[in-house]
Amino acid sequence: MTTVPALEATSADSGFRRTTIERRPVGPQDVAIEIQYAGICHSDIHTARNEWGGTHYPVTPGHEIVGRVSAVGEAVTGFAPGDTVGVGCFVDSCGRCEYCADGQEQFCIEGVTATYNTPQADGTPTRGGYSGAVVVDERFVLRVPEALDPAKAAPLLCAGITTYAPFKRWGVGPGRRVAVLGMGGLGHVAVKIAAAMGAEVTVLSQSLSKQEDGLAFGAVDYFATKDDETFARNKGRFDLILNTVSADLPIERYLSLLRINGVLCSVGLPTEPYSVRPGALIAPQRVLTGSMVGGLPEHQEMLDFCAEHGVESEIELIGADDVDAAYDRVVASDVRYRFVIDVAGTLA
Ligand code: NAP
Ligand code: ZN
Helix, strand or coil: CEEEEEEEECCCCCCEEEEEEEECCCCCCEEEEEEEEEECCHHHHHHHCCCCCCCCCCECCCCCEEEEEEEECCCCCCCCCCCEEEECCEEECCCCCHHHHCCCHHHCCCCCEECCCCECCCCCECCCCCECEEEEEHHHCEECCCCCCHHHHHHHHCHHHHHHHHHHHCCCCCCCEEEEECCCHHHHHHHHHHHHCCCEEEEEECCCCCHHHHHHCCCCEEEECCCCHHHHHCCCCEEEEEECCCCCCCHHHHHCCEEEEEEEEECCCCCCCCCCCHHHHHCCCCEEEECCCCCHHHHHHHHHHHHHHCCCCCEEEECHHHHHHHHHHHHCCCCCCEEEEEHHHHCC
8 A cells, every 4th residue: 555645525515635545556457647637627526515415525536637657567558657647537347348348438337436436345435636646457547648738638537528428429520510508627628629520619608708718719609698699599500519517507498509400418417407398309309418428448539639639628727725715716617717736746
């Protein structure tokens, strides 16, 4: 075991404190990683504050991890000490079921092990990237292309894959009209990726305060959802709406913005049920669906795509003692556009 510095929350309203945690010895298939950067995803906040229920305290979030390989097990073939690597939302799965065999580890029948908050054999929860180091099975380690800035690549490990995967699934490309609903951490990466895929991208944000940024990220249009005119003007316009909003929404209102056969795909994960009349789906044959992160092969494909197209996250680099304040700013939609903890500089 190795003792490493970490941040932990001990209850829904405790905030974070510094602590130390144990990392397992490096097994034959393992990669030991000295963490440099950890992005703050809104899912970290939902979990730390127990908004979804089921948080195992003490919790150390962080599933947007970039760091340097410090050691590898004897059976590891894909990585060597010194490599810059990433770890996303998952660190283990059975590796044998039909979904694992198909590279969709997020749906592992035996249950995927999340990077944090999954109980392990000894009863303690996995601990994530707000920590100095982590030991991860090689299958769950990604290569971070040299073309990407490591700090700006960290958010791609969740925000990137969570938006890239549904875009691929729903055929985003030239000639397709895509709306990104909510331009926070996921949303701003979504705008960049959809634009890089060649789609016509529109941002639907609460206000126009980030319009200039949205257009710079590659959107051609930007509308405020607090303005009723937005719904009249864009009625029946989009092939796909990617809903990245972290709060409850009147979802049926957004369905009206879809073309016939259009798709509203939610990745934002608030807690209240959707209220949708069947007719809002049936008459225009619309699809209301969701998407969860992505599989491991698709993670690597996404990172390589981002390197090729110059897609990086816009970040605010913060210190380990600034996480509580950062959480409040994320909840207030006051982030431009992802907080990333300088782990190597301020925690390790
Ligand atoms: P974020 O940075 O906080 O962005 C969410 C955006 O939603 C905000 O920037 C804001 O955009 C909009 N928003 C917030 N409150 C709103 C409200 N009351 N009404 C309307 N719009 C509001 O969060 P994130 O890290 O991108 O995560 C977004 C959601 O995705 C979270 O629920 C997270 O748990 C979930 N998530 C899901 C997956 C998955 O696999 N499905 C993966 C990662 C995260 P504007 O300021 O532009 O309006
Ligand atoms: Zn996330």
